[in-house]
Amino acid sequence: xxxTLTADDVRDLARGAAVLGTGGGGDPHVGALxxxxxxxxxxxxxxxxxxxxxxxxxxxxxxxxxxPTVMVEKLPSLDEVRAAVRAVxxxxxxxxxxxxxxxxxxxxxSTLPVAAAAALGLPLVDADAMGxxxxxxxxxxxxxxxxxxxxxxxxxxxxxxxxxxxxDNSWAERIARVACVEMGCTIMIALFPQRGAQARTTMVEDSxxxxxxxxxxxTESRGANQDPVASxxxxxxxxxxxxxxxxxxxxxxxxGFARGRSRIEGTNETLELSFQNEHLVAQSGATVLAxxxxxxxxxxxxxxxxxxxxGLHYGQRVRIIAAPSDPRWHTAQALxxxxxxxxxxxxxxxxxDGSPDHPTEEDVT
Amino acid sequence: xxxTLTADDVRDLARGAAVLGTGGGGDPHVGALxxxxxxxxxxxxxxxxxxxxxxxxxxxxxxxxxxPTVMVEKLPSLDEVRAAVRAVxxxxxxxxxxxxxxxxxxxxxSTLPVAAAAALGLPLVDADAMGxxxxxxxxxxxxxxxxxxxxxxxxxxxxxxxxxxxxDNSWAERIARVACVEMGCTIMIALFPQRGAQARTTMVEDSxxxxxxxxxxxTESRGANQDPVASxxxxxxxxxxxxxxxxxxxxxxxxGFARGRSRIEGTNETLELSFQNEHLVAQSGATVLAxxxxxxxxxxxxxxxxxxxxGLHYGQRVRIIAAPSDPRWHTAQALxxxxxxxxxxxxxxxxxDGSPDHPTEEDVT
Numbered sequence: 019x020x021x022t023l024t025a026d027d028v029r030d031l032a033r034g035a036a037v038l039g040t041g042g043g044g045d046p047h048v049g050a051l052x053x054x055x056x057x058x059x060x061x062x063x064x065x066x067x068x069x070x071x072x073x074x075x076x077x078x079x080x081x082x083x084x085x086p087t088v089m090v091e092k093l094p095s096l097d098e099v100r101a102a103v104r105a106v107x108x109x110x111x112x113x114x115x116x117x118x119x120x121x122x123x124x125x126x127x128s129t130l131p132v133a134a135a136a137a138l139g140l141p142l143v144d145a146d147a148m149g150x151x152x153x154x155x156x157x158x159x160x161x162x163x164x165x166x167x168x169x170x171x172x173x174x175x176x177x178x179x180x181x182x183x184x185x186d187n188s189w190a191e192r193i194a195r196v197a198c199v200e201m202g203c204t205i206m207i208a209l210f211p212q213r214g215a216q217a218r219t220t221m222v223e224d225s226x227x228x229x230x231x232x233x234x235x236x237t238e239s240r241g242a243n244q245d246p247v248a249s250x251x252x253x254x255x256x257x258x259x260x261x262x263x264x265x266x267x268x269x270x271x272x273x274g275f276a277r278g279r280s281r282i283e284g285t286n287e288t289l290e291l292s293f294q295n296e297h298l299v300a301q302s303g304a305t306v307l308a309x310x311x312x313x314x315x316x317x318x319x320x321x322x323x324x325x326x327x328x329g330l331h332y333g334q335r336v337r338i339i340a341a342p343s344d345p346r347w348h349t350a351q352a353l354x355x356x357x358x359x360x361x362x363x364x365x366x367x368x369x370x371d372g373s374p375d376h377p378t379e380e381d382v383t
Numbered sequence: 384x385x386x387t388l389t390a391d392d393v394r395d396l397a398r399g400a401a402v403l404g405t406g407g408g409g410d411p412h413v414g415a416l417x418x419x420x421x422x423x424x425x426x427x428x429x430x431x432x433x434x435x436x437x438x439x440x441x442x443x444x445x446x447x448x449x450x451p452t453v454m455v456e457k458l459p460s461l462d463e464v465r466a467a468v469r470a471v472x473x474x475x476x477x478x479x480x481x482x483x484x485x486x487x488x489x490x491x492x493s494t495l496p497v498a499a500a501a502a503l504g505l506p507l508v509d510a511d512a513m514g515x516x517x518x519x520x521x522x523x524x525x526x527x528x529x530x531x532x533x534x535x536x537x538x539x540x541x542x543x544x545x546x547x548x549x550x551d552n553s554w555a556e557r558i559a560r561v562a563c564v565e566m567g568c569t570i571m572i573a574l575f576p577q578r579g580a581q582a583r584t585t586m587v588e589d590s591x592x593x594x595x596x597x598x599x600x601x602t603e604s605r606g607a608n609q610d611p612v613a614s615x616x617x618x619x620x621x622x623x624x625x626x627x628x629x630x631x632x633x634x635x636x637x638x639g640f641a642r643g644r645s646r647i648e649g650t651n652e653t654l655e656l657s658f659q660n661e662h663l664v665a666q667s668g669a670t671v672l673a674x675x676x677x678x679x680x681x682x683x684x685x686x687x688x689x690x691x692x693x694g695l696h697y698g699q700r701v702r703i704i705a706a707p708s709d710p711r712w713h714t715a716q717a718l719x720x721x722x723x724x725x726x727x728x729x730x731x732x733x734x735x736d737g738s739p740d741h742p743t744e745e746d747v748t
Contacts, residue, residue: 105548109473177550180558183470185542193545196561 020070023063023132023142025054027230034233035128036324037250038225040313042276042296043125043151044082045326048093053129056096056136063132064141066117068223075214076113077143078106079121080134083155083172083194084204085271085295092204094126098173099134102208105171109181110211119143119217121158121210123225124151124296125326130206142226147210149222149344150313153295155194156187157356159346160210160220170194170209174201203271222344228253236322246322247337250315256341259300259307260289261319264334269327280330282338289338291316292363293327299363300338308340309358309368309375311347315339342370385435388428388497388507392595393418399598400493401689402615403590405678407641407661408490408516409447410691413458418494421461421501428497429506431482433588440579441478442508443471444486445499448520448537448559449569450636450660457569459491463538464499467573470536474546475576484508484582486523486575488590489516489661490691495571507591512575514587514709515678518660520559521552522721524711525575525585535559535574539566568636587709593618601687611687612702615680621706624665624672625654626684629699634692645695647703654703656681657728658692664728665703673705674723674733674740676712680704707735 023031032046032053039046057063071077080103082094107115118135120128123146135142147158155167167190170182180197184190190209198205212220235249251258262284269278282289289307292299297314300307308314316325319335346352348369357375358365367375388396396418397411404411422428436442445468447459472480483500485493488511500507512523520532532555535547545562549555555574563570577585600614616623627649634643647654654672657664662679665672673679681690684700711717713734722740723730732740 109546176554178554178558179548181474181546183544189541189543192565193543193562196565197558200557200561 019067021065023065023226025057028053028057028129028132030230030233030237031132031226032129032233033236033324034229034231035123036125036326037232037315037317038229038313039122039124039128039151039326040296040315041293041325041327042153043122043127046125046129049126049129049133052094052096053132053136056133060136060139063135065144065226066141068143068145068218068221071117071143071214071218073213073215075116075217076110077117077119077212077214077217078103078115078208079119079147079210080131080206080208081121081127082130082204083198083207085276092175092202094130094204094206095175096133096137098175098206099130100137101173101179102171102206103134103138105173105179105181106169106208106211109169109171115140115211117141117143119221120146120225121155122146122148122151123229127151128226128229143217143221144226145217145221145223146225147221149225150311151296152356155191155207155209158210159222159344160212161187161355162346162349162352163220165210165212165216165220167209169211170207172197172205172207174205240321247317247339250317250322251339254341256313256339258337258339260284260302260338262289262336264330264332264336267330267332276328278327282336291338294361295327297327298361299358299365300340301365306365306368309363309365310361311343311352311356312370313341313343315341340370348375384432386430388430388591390419390422390427393422393494393497395595395598395602396497396591397494397598398601398689399594399596400488401490401691402597402680402682403594403678404487404489404493404516404691405661405680406658406690406692407518408487408492411490411494414491414494414498417459417461418497418501421498425501425504428500430509430591431506433508433510433583433586436482436508436579436583438578438580440481440582441475442482442484442577442579442582443468443480443573444484444512444575445496445571445573446486446492447495447569448563448572450641457540457567459495459569459571460540461498461502463540463571464495465502466538466544467536467571468499468503470538470544470546471534471573471576474534474536480505480576482506482508484586485511485590487511487513487516488594492516493591493594508582508586509591510582510586510588511590512586514590516661517721520556520572520574523575524587524709525577526552526720527711527717528585530575530577530581530585532574534576535572537562537570537572539570605686612682612704615682615687616704619678619706621678621704623702623704625649625667625703627654627701629695629697629701632695632697641692643692647701656703659726660692662692663726664723664730665705666730671730671733674728674730675726676708676717676721677735678706678708680706705735713740
């Protein structure tokens with residue numbers, strides 16, 4: 019069923035997306051501010067279920083690329099959003115863009131498309147391309163279905179715009195990433211134009227609704243004196259991995275990414291979290307508790323407030339929870355793209371039920 | 384008068400352009416091979432004088448961007464040339480490209496446009512945008528006239544293509560340069576689309592003819608047992624600065640450029656040449672003999688064969704000659720863009736007649 023996303027929904031969406039962003043995707047307040055501003059100026063946004071998308075719709079993803087550590091200091095504008103979408107539209111041979119969709123349901127990139135939809139007067143699809151957040155632009159389920167990211171556009175706050183037509187989605191990532199670094203470590207991108215018929219099969223449905231539910235679960239639990247962390251675990255069908263105090267955070271911004279590690283000290287054990295924009299591996303000593311592509315989330319101990327990797331600091335009391343990813347991320351092909359080995363972590367792949375992430379015969383097809 | 388450039392002219396053009404390229408612009412044989420191949424496949428190229436260009440012609444520059452040290456190992460193809468030109472054409476709001484022109488009259492970038500013109504079946508304008516070669520894309524006379532480089536396209540041998548619309552020509556250089564490095568240190572670019580009426584006032588006329596004359600002067604002098612170096616000096620209205628033996632060459636390829644220095648030992652004195660793709664400063668002790676924007680060229684002592692900066696090596700017997708640049712390069716605005724200080728050389732600006740390069744009142748307008 020279609021629904022209308024108002025300025026009041028934006029805070030819940032942003033909070034829920036910060037949870038689902040697994041530490042990455044940038045400060046949710048940045049995108050929330052922009053989305054609220056756009057809705058106030060241009061009216062609320064129609065949210066259309068993925069399965070109601072007409073075959074000949076033209077759907078495009080809008081996202082911010084860059085280092086979240088920079089994003090919090092350099093606010094995006096609606097001009098950049100519009101410039102990026104219009105640049106893809108100009109490069110498309112057949113017809114206008116009819117719908118906006120999220121590339122990831124995480125942080126700023128879940129609220130930015132709301133701003134884009136409002137500013138452009140287009141409906142938003144209740145979906146995203148990951149069911150979580152990942153650091154590189156080719157890391158979306160449509161890539162696994164052979165959908166081209168191109169034409170990929172990028173725009174900066176100065177007014178520079180570019181459009182790429184690349185031979186594969188990894189080249190789109192490589193060229194856009196160096197442009198991003200040169201242009202000041204954040205750019206607005208529009209990419210993966212798809213017909214409605216394609217999008218219905220390649221995307222994760224109900225993502226925007228789920229993010230709002232997660233955000234609302236936190237605020238409502240607080241109001242009802244219930245445990246917000248337990249409510250989030252419940253909504254996501256996940257589990258709590260660990261509770262403790264942040265005792266160490268190491269981070270560096272290299273090649274446009276925020277990379278690092280944090281240590282959380284519990285009663286008897288220590289948890290180590292590794293991140294590259296997003297939390298990717300949680301391990302306690304030699305025991306791997308969860309790995310990418312499943313979701314690893316850090317929430318403030320009592321309030322359940324999600325903490326981004328750049329918001330982590332010494333002394334925070336936190337709880338670490340995990341939730342299963344979209345099952346398509348556990349195929350052999352997908353794990354090559356987003357498994358722990360791709361990010362340089364020498365830990366075995368790991369399914370959410372604890373079984374090893376061995377590709378099965380039917381995955382390899 | 385229009386003339387026809389045949390495969391036979393290409394060798395003279397390439398040799399002359401290697402001289403005028405002042406050590407940069409890449410190995411002329413690379414572009415010559417491609418131009419010959421294109422002319423054999425598609426027929427000779429009509430060369431149109433700049434002052435005969437119709438007002439509403441649409442002229443575009445075609446060039447290779449990258450490090451000459453890499454260019455010699457990675458041959459370009461006609462596919463890349465066509466892809467770059469077509470990408471600019473698609474981004475232009477009004478009408479097809481009617482003419483190809485050289486961005487610089489130096490090395491590979493003087494013969495590549497011949498290949499482009501042949502492959503696309505378009506005439507070549509007898510002109511270039513510098514009257515020499517410079518290392519960065521915004522360093523052309525049209526920039527001084529406020530002409531935008533955008534839309535700038537780039538294409539690589541893999542099939543990746545991009546189009547940029549930038550707020551100024553330095554941003555086009557910055558973004559294209561990082562893309563170039565990521566794409567393997569050489570890309571084909573098409574840029575500075577201009578109407579004929581604009582091009583007639585912003586470009587340097589007769590450049591292709593001049594390059595052919597310089598190349599022919601070398602081969603004809605050799606045949607007539609005359610001094611080829613003296614013939615080149617004569618054609619260019621230049622002078623010989625120094626003769627000696629190369630005793631040291633230091634070079635590094637950084638950020639997409641070939642940077643370095645060479646020392647040439649004469650009878651009593653030593654000459655030091657500094658280059659960044661092109662030779663930019665010639666000095667003997669504290670005495671500056673010539674600097675950018677004037678042309679500094681290294682020729683083999685007896686044969687007059689031009690030597691590129693990447694072809695310089697220990698033991699070569701060489702003669703260094705200089706020639707005056709287009710006078711528009713000596714205005715204050717131009718010197719900010721291409722004077723010695725821009726390239727990081729702490730030497731005073733210097734006119735070809737030996738007077739200091741002080742901007743005059745009328746230059747500053």
